[in-house]
Amino acid sequence: MALSRRDLLFAALGLAGGAAGTGLFHAFWPLHDLNHRIAASSNHALHAVAEVPSAQEALQRLVDGNKRFVDNHLQHPHCQNHWRESLAQEQHPFAIVLGCSDSRVPPEIIFDEGLGDLFVIRQAGHVADDDTIGSIEYAAEHLHVPLVVVLGHESCGAVTAALGAVLHDEPIEGHVLRIVDDISPAIHEVREVQQNQLDAAIRANVRAVVRKLTESGPVLRSLIRKQKLRVVGSYYNLHSGAVEWLTI
């Protein structure tokens, strides 16, 4: 069966006025307000997203997908044969996710997305080394993806190891040292924190990576200045499955 790209897009997005109720974000939404908006959202429908969505539209789609995941109302979109075939020649992911390799935090599942939706880079501690940044540059510049999500998570083993190595001189061997080195600036930030130090370090690491990507020249910094790209930070709760959006 031959389906046009428009047919596939409309079928996949379930275009039926689904934006009613939650609405899309304003041009510059305050991230500190985002978690309240998520809590208030009761519409599980996918939003209509153009082939090149805005960063706000992309973020709203992730918010909605995570709400479906938390509420156990998964749609498992974009897994069908015809959708897979339509992607064989090209891809149009709507968001880049830089997440941890931790087996409990797979972006496609926690955001209820499917084939071709997310451009995912995963490394322990979601470190932004040159290879990571090069991958993000490719997706942002050549695939025109408007949004980068740095996805940290509760009880991150990489941050735990970095905390032990930097603050308590615990031994680290092999290439894990490279990861610890990349996370160490965030550990130093929370050196004086007394309560929930690991959680503070995880959040500091997310913020540090967001800042590093935002300031990365020449490609990412330029795209951000032209308002063609936005970088946001987030924190995944292993217990609830909810993604919290962080103020940077």
Ligand SMILES: [Zn+2]
């Ligand atoms: Zn982790």
